Amino acid sequence: MTESNYDEIMKLLCDRLSDLANADVLITPETNLINQLSIDSIKLLNLIMEVEDAFDISIPINVLTDVQTVRELADLVHKIKITSS
Amino acid sequence: MNLLEKLDAAAAARKALLPNGVGAFGIPIEEIFSATEARIGDRRVLLMGTNNYLGLTFAPECIRAAHEAIDKEGTGTTGSRMANGSYFGHRALEREFADFYQCSSSIVFTTGYQANLGTISGLVGPGDTVLIDGDSHASIFDGCILSGANIIRFKHNDMADMEKRLRRLGDNIETTLIIAEGIYSMLGDQAPLADIVQLKNKYGGILLLDEAHSLGVLGKSGQGLVETTGLLNEVDFITGTFSKSLCSIGGFCVSNHPQLEQLRYVSHPYIFTASPSPATIASTRAALELLRKGSHLRDKLWSNCRQLYAQLKEVGYQLGPDPGPVIAAVVATPQQALLLWQQLLEHNIYVNLILPPAAPEGKSLVRCSVNAAHTTEEIRYVGDTFAKLYGAINMQT
Numbered sequence: 001m002t003e004s005n006y007d008e009i010m011k012l013l014c015d016r017l018s019d020l021a022n023a024d025v026l027i028t029p030e031t032n033l034i035n036q037l038s039i040d041s042i043k044l045l046n047l048i049m050e051v052e053d054a055f056d057i058s059i060p061i062n063v064l065t066d067v068q069t070v071r072e073l074a075d076l077v078h079k080i081k082i083t084s085s
Numbered sequence: 086m087n088l089l090e091k092l093d094a095a096a097a098a099r100k101a102l103l104p105n106g107v108g109a110f111g112i113p114i115e116e117i118f119s120a121t122e123a124r125i126g127d128r129r130v131l132l133m134g135t136n137n138y139l140g141l142t143f144a145p146e147c148i149r150a151a152h153e154a155i156d157k158e159g160t161g162t163t164g165s166r167m168a169n170g171s172y173f174g175h176r177a178l179e180r181e182f183a184d185f186y187q188c189s190s191s192i193v194f195t196t197g198y199q200a201n202l203g204t205i206s207g208l209v210g211p212g213d214t215v216l217i218d219g220d221s222h223a224s225i226f227d228g229c230i231l232s233g234a235n236i237i238r239f240k241h242n243d244m245a246d247m248e249k250r251l252r253r254l255g256d257n258i259e260t261t262l263i264i265a266e267g268i269y270s271m272l273g274d275q276a277p278l279a280d281i282v283q284l285k286n287k288y289g290g291i292l293l294l295d296e297a298h299s300l301g302v303l304g305k306s307g308q309g310l311v312e313t314t315g316l317l318n319e320v321d322f323i324t325g326t327f328s329k330s331l332c333s334i335g336g337f338c339v340s341n342h343p344q345l346e347q348l349r350y351v352s353h354p355y356i357f358t359a360s361p362s363p364a365t366i367a368s369t370r371a372a373l374e375l376l377r378k379g380s381h382l383r384d385k386l387w388s389n390c391r392q393l394y395a396q397l398k399e400v401g402y403q404l405g406p407d408p409g410p411v412i413a414a415v416v417a418t419p420q421q422a423l424l425l426w427q428q429l430l431e432h433n434i435y436v437n438l439i440l441p442p443a444a445p446e447g448k449s450l451v452r453c454s455v456n457a458a459h460t461t462e463e464i465r466y467v468g469d470t471f472a473k474l475y476g477a478i479n480m481q482t
Contacts, residue, residue: 040442045219049246058253060235061213079408 005081010074012054016047017070030069051077057084102440103421110438118168119143120458125435132197133435133453136329138302138410139382140458141375147332147368154367162360166193166349170360178370184378186308186323188481190345192338193366195358196223197297197326200336203354204293204324205262207347210232213260216250216290218242218276220445225295231354234262241269241445243278251288261290267299267310269453272404273411273447275299278310282319293322301330301376302410303386307383312401327365331372335361379457386410386457389464393455396468400475413439413452414471422449432470 014027021027021037027075033039039047048059057080087095116124120140122131141147146368149351153172162170175193183191194200205228209215213234217225220241229236238244255260265276265283274367280296304312307330311317320344326334338345349355361369375382387408394408403415416422419440426438429451439450453467 030290040441040447042445043447047234049219049238049240054252056253058237058250060237062230062233062236 006074006078007054009051009077009081011068011072012051013070013077016050020047029069029072029074031070032068033070033073034068055067055081088212092197092401102423103182103357105369109468111317112165112435117142121334121433121463125430128188130430130434130435130461131467132435133455133459134239134373134435135454136288136298137332137456137457137458138298138330138386138454139332139376139379140371140456141332141382141462144332144372144375149369150367150371151364152370154363156286158310159409160364161362164360165358166360167356172360172363172364172366174363175360176263178373179337181370181428182339183305183409185373186317186339188323188339188341190340190343192345192348192355193361194312194336194338194355195361197324197328198227198334198335199354200326201225201295202228204338204348204350205229205264206232206354207352208232208291208293208322209260210228212264214254214257215262215264216254217264218266218269220271222270222295225264225266226429229248229264231411242274244277248284248288251290253420254288262293263290263294264293267294267303268409268411270291270411271439271443271450272413272415273298273408273409274405274407275310275409277305278314278316282316285319285384291321292319294320296323296325296327298411300325301379302383302386305380307376307379316426317340327369327372333361333365333368333369333372335365335369376480382457389455389457389459389461392461392464393453393468397467397471400468400472402471402475410455411449411452412455415444416449416451419449419469421478422451424449425474428474429470434467434470 017027018036019044020039025037045061049062052059059080067076100197112125114123114125120137120142123132158406160171164170179191179193199225209232211233214237215229215234216239217229218239218241219238237250239250267283268275299309301307303309304320311320322338322340324338327333390408390410394404394412397414398404405413418424422438429436437452439452441447
């Protein structure tokens with residue numbers, strides 16, 4: 001997994017989160033998924049399914065409990081992608 | 086934000102959805118008259134939002150059995166199944182469930198919620214995987230969380246999506262539990278069990294089917310989806326509840342795997358709770374007997390279901406894919422749903438209101454539950470009222 005793959009993950013997350021959040025919220029790696037974006041749990045779980053499909057990986061939703069920010073989510077996806085390839 | 090402020094924030098969000106103290110959730114029922122009628126405030130209402138599918142809440146056989154059990158065995162067991170709470174009735178009900186499903190083993194739990202919690206957390210643990218439908222009931226989801234297993238969701242009833250996720254599991258499939266439901270509680274649709282079994286046989290895994298809403302409703306003898314599909318022997322574990330068609334409280338798991346018995350020693354939701362009261366067990370046993378012989382009740386239930394589904398569909402309401410005892414009108418906004426719910430209550434009809442995020446895809450639901458005790462006239466009145474309100478609330482927008 002290269003740095004460009006990490007950028008690809010971050011871009012996908014920022015793009016999709018922009019669609020789900022209010023238009024006036026700027027998504028950055030440090031954006032807090034729950035406090036700042038107010039995304040309900042179902043929307044977040046559906047986003048995880050999209051990410052699974054985009055990178056052909058399994059992301060167990062129970063490991064999301066430690067994820068607060070967009071960067072932490074990107075790190076998690078990156079780590080799973082590396083270990084599964 | 087401290088712990089109490091977090092609760093305040095959640096309460097504020099709830100009040101924003103339900104202004105002026107509207108009591109759609111936890112509405113007080115002052116008196117209950119029958120399987121279909123109650124008093125809410127000063128209104129005598131038609132109950133269209135219960136899970137009393139066979140209409141057996143006042144069945145004389147069940148009431149008599151409960152009375153006799155109280156007289157003979159007292160009001161409660163005061164202990165868990167593991168300790169002093171395993172009476173003759175608990176063991177008899179387990180034998181009767183095993184016989185009903187032609188299975189070798191059966192366990193009775195104190196609630197339906199605990200049946201899923203206890204079965205799932207007993208079967209899988211950290212390092213194992215559960216593959217669950219995206220619309221799974223909270224008891225399934227909570228059981229998965231309690232187990233510590235890796236939780237993977239597939240899109241609701243989408244078999245291509247499920248297969249993709251099965252394929253990605255690779256060797257982990259050996260320790261994977263697949264979970265589906267006979268009838269889903271939000272839209273009333275059924276799992277595509279034949280396709281799920283086909284995928285399970287292709288990739289592997291163990292299959293658990295929750296028949297909570299389908300027990301008593303589907304199949305000639307009321308076994309549920311396993312009976313209408315003829316796939317009883319393809320499902321590894323079946324769970325269900327007593328609190329719907331059986332009109333009491335409790336839950337069960339049946340299986341032909343002898344390992345089910347081991348759950349009695351590892352499943353905390355089974356071990357660390359008091360066993361069901363003697364009256365609960367006695368009325369459940371009587372209700373199971375009525376359910377097995379209740380093909381006439383199922384005929385009446387399905388006639389009611391088809392009548393209401395057709396009427397709402399014709400008016401233009403967006404409904405689940407097929408008729409069934411759960412008939413939910415999908416409404417675009419919480420405000421419209423609340424208005425429809427309120428107006429139905431004004432017309433003396435009680436239904437369930439379901440708002441985001443509980444309803445799928447951010448929609449809101451006004452959900453009816455049909456039962457066998459509703460008369461044709463009552464169902465027609467409900468359909469006519471929904472029709473009248475469709476235009477008044479401008480549901481098409």
